[in-house]
Amino acid sequence: MKKSTGLLVSASAALALTFAAPSVAHAQVGGARPFGLGLALGYPDVGLSAQYFMNERTSLQFVLSFWYRNGRFGRDYVDNSSGLFLRADYLFHPATLIRGSVADLRFYIGPGLYAGFGNYDSFALGLELPIGLAVPFKSIPIDLAFEAVPRLAVVNNNGVGLGFGVGGAFHIRYYF
Secondary structure (H helix, E strand, O other): OHHHHHHHHHHHHHHHHHHHOOOOOOOOEOOOEOEEEEEEEEEEOEEEEEEEEOOOOEEEEEEEEEEOEOOEOOOOOOOOOOEEEEEEEEEEEEEEEEEOOOEEEEEEEOOEEEEEEEOOOOEEEEEEOOEEEEEEEOOOOEEEEEEEEEEEEEEEOOEEEEEEEEEEEEEEEEEO
C-alpha cells in the first residue's frame, strides 16, 4: 500500500510540475495557449472570464457574472438589484503598444452583446463595445486586462427602449 501511495504522490507531483513550470515557448497568451479562464472584477462583472484567441489579432471573450448595483449584495447575496449578467465580445487586437522583456502592453477593441437577468423577472439585452489594455506575460501563461465597456441597452422588461451606460472590468486569466 505504501508503494502505490508513493507512486501516486510522485506521479501527481510530476504532473503538477509539468503544468506549473513556465516555458517561454508554451506560455504565449494567444499563441501556443489560445484559451484563457479566470476572473472578471468590476461593474457589473464579478464572475468568470474566458477568452479564446482565434489568431494573433482576434479573440472571443465571454463573461458570466453576478450582477449587482450600489455595491450591495444583501443579507443572502440577493437584493432588489441582483442577478446574472452574460457577455460575449468579438475582440480585435490591432496593436502592441509596448514590448517588454517581462510583458507586453496590447490594445484591444470590439463589438459585443450582453444580457442581464435579475430578480422580479427583470432583464436587459443590448450592445457593448469593450475598449481595453491587456498585459500578457511572456514567461507565465497569464494575462491581465483593464477595460471600459460602453453599453447601449436595447430591450428590457418594459419593452424596447434605448439606454446608455458604461461598465468596466479587470480580468485575470490563466491560459491553457
